[in-house]
Amino acid sequence: MSGTTARLLHRTLVASAVLALAAFVVVRRTGELAPPELPLTALRIVAFVVAVAALALNRALRLGLEAPARDAGRTEWWERAGRRLLVVWAVAEGAVTVGGALWFLSGDAVALVVAAGPGLLVLLTARPEVYGSD
Numbered sequence: 001m002s003g004t005t006a007r008l009l010h011r012t013l014v015a016s017a018v019l020a021l022a023a024f025v026v027v028r029r030t031g032e033l034a035p036p037e038l039p040l041t042a043l044r045i046v047a048f049v050v051a052v053a054a055l056a057l058n059r060a061l062r063l064g065l066e067a068p069a070r071d072a073g074r075t076e077w078w079e080r081a082g083r084r085l086l087v088v089w090a091v092a093e094g095a096v097t098v099g100g101a102l103w104f105l106s107g108d109a110v111a112l113v114v115a116a117g118p119g120l121l122v123l124l125t126a127r128p129e130v131y132g133s134d
Contacts, residue, residue, distance in 0.1 A: 001078050001079060001082035001083070001086070002075050002078055003074055003075070003078050003128060003131075003132070005078075005082075006078055006082050006085065006086075006128040006131075007128045007129075009086060009089065010085075010089055010123075010127055010128050013089045013090060013092075013093040013123070014093070014123050016093055016097075017092075017093045017096035017097060017116075017119065017120070017123065020096070020097045020100050021096065021097075021099075021100040021116070024100040024101065024103060024104040027104070028103075028104050028107070033104075033107075038105075038106075040106060040108055043102050043105065043106050043108060043111050044108065044110055044111050044114065046098075046102060046111070046115075047098070047099060047102050047110070047111040047112075047114040047115035048114055048115075050094075050095050050098045050099070050115045051095060051114050051115050051117070051118045051119075053091075053095075054091050054092055054094070054095040054118055054119055054122065055118050055122070057087075057088070057091050058088050058091065058092065058122045058126070061084045061085075061087055061088050062084070062085075062088060062126065065081055065084065065085075065131075067130070067131045067132050068131070068132055074132055077131075077132075078131075081131070085126060085128070085131070088122065088126050089122075089123060089126065091119075091122075092118075092119040092120075092122035092123045092126070093119065093123065094119070095115055095116065095118060095119030095122075096115075096116045096119035096120055096123070098115050098116075099111065099112045099113070099114070099115030099116025099117070099119065100112065100116060102115060103116075
């Protein structure tokens with residue numbers, strides 16, 4: 001994977017998360033939805049577990065991952081580290097989408113912020129430019 005490919009994949013995952021949230025908002029605001037069948041507390045617990053899992057996996061995969069040296073080949077670095085970052089981004093995108101789905105089901109902003117907030121934070125802090133893309 002090159003830095004250019006990494007940037008494209010990262011931006012695609014960010015766009016996917018934002019579009020999923022937008023779709024949830026539009027459908028929820030325009031449709032009549034039945035109240036959730038699960039208790040609100042259970043949905044908030046799910047949101048918390050998703051957030052903790054996303055943050056823990058982010059930490060584990062990024063531990064010891066440093067930007068390539070200026071004189072080192074960036075393409076080789078992306079070949080080695082790119083897969084790890086792709087998993088980080090995909091998990092973060094998933095957390096955002098789960099947060100949106102929980103909000104869609106319940107209308108509970110707490111579940112949205114708890115699950116989607118850390119996912120968005122990871123997508124912002126682990127972008128390819130931080131690691132010196134091509």
